[in-house]
């Protein structure tokens with residue numbers, strides 16, 4: 004199967020390498036074109052523009068930072084819309100809101116193309132290992148056709164129905180994850196300030212009912228103030244913001260998520276946006292001046 008791939012950041016690079024490793028022919032494009040070089044060394048071809056990739060490939064996957072990037076790659080000059088047509092499928096795996104996804108879906112459908120949103124749960128390592136969880140929604144026929152690619156990229160795919168459902172499900176999952184990371188960070192700070200060993204706290208948490216892979220993998224680096232980016236903090240804050248907007252639309256009160264979003268915003272203002280999202284720990288460590296007022 005020949006596929007196009009737009010966006011070679013942390014996730015896109017790992018996913019496209021994985022497809023190449025499993026015998027797919029892959030044509031890549033990235034806004035910063037030099038990022039394609041490593042993929043070429045592994046057998047990929049390069050398309051000069053998103054339109055050039057769409058022209059060449061029956062199926063094209065996108066993995067882009069946020070709604071603005073996802074829209075730009077489709078609607079701007081040399082974008083996807085210039086070449087999408089009947090018989091071609093576009094699969095956007097970026098984490099965006101349902102409105103963004105619907106705009107893209109409508110434009111592609113108007114040109115005769117097929118659209119699937121397919122955001123993923125799982126980070127850099129699961130992307131490298133083909134262990135993502137794929138949350139797809141849109142045209143079922145396209146979903147069925149690209150299952151061989153999803154089987155390489157992920158350990159499990161869900162088809163969630165109409166466009167928007169995949170985006171919403173992904174935002175709900177990441178809202179929970181961001182809130183958990185904040186509670187975990189507060190626990191680490193509280194342990195330290197109470198004169199307890201943070202490592203012992205990690206050991207205890209890992210043996211009980213709140214043990215989970217995220218705390219286990221990120222905890223040891225966090226207590227050393229190390230945050231190598233797997234999931235950049237700026238993207239987690241984007242997801243909290245989009246999840247809170249979904250809460251607004253549905254009149255769901257989410258004070259825990261709102262507080263977590265504030266902490267991620269504070270971390271961004273401290274210049275931590277390109278670190279892993281566990282760097283919110285650094286923001287949580289700073290005493291809250293407003294509490295003294």
Ligand SMILES: NC(=O)C1=CN([C@@H]2O[C@H](COP(=O)(O)OP(=O)(O)OC[C@H]3O[C@@H](n4cnc5c(N)ncnc54)[C@H](OP(=O)(O)O)[C@@H]3O)[C@@H](O)[C@H]2O)C=CC1
Pocket residue numbers: 009010011012013014015033034035038066067068069071072075076096097098099123124125126127233234235238239
């Ligand atoms: N990292 C993770 O653990 C996970 C991330 N995600 C989601 O996947 C998506 C990608 O994440 P990740 O790979 O970590 O992000 P990165 O920041 O590493 O990569 C972002 C990609 O988007 C491109 N991009 C940004 N702005 C534009 C634009 N205006 N036009 C065209 N391309 C643009 C970048 O190009 P350039 O190289 O030129 O900057 C780059 O290829 C995000 O939506 C994220 O929320 C989902 C699951 C896990």
Ligand SMILES: O=CCCC(=O)O
Pocket residue numbers: 098123124125126177234
């Ligand atoms: O969107 C990012 C998800 C990261 C993860 O699932 O670990």
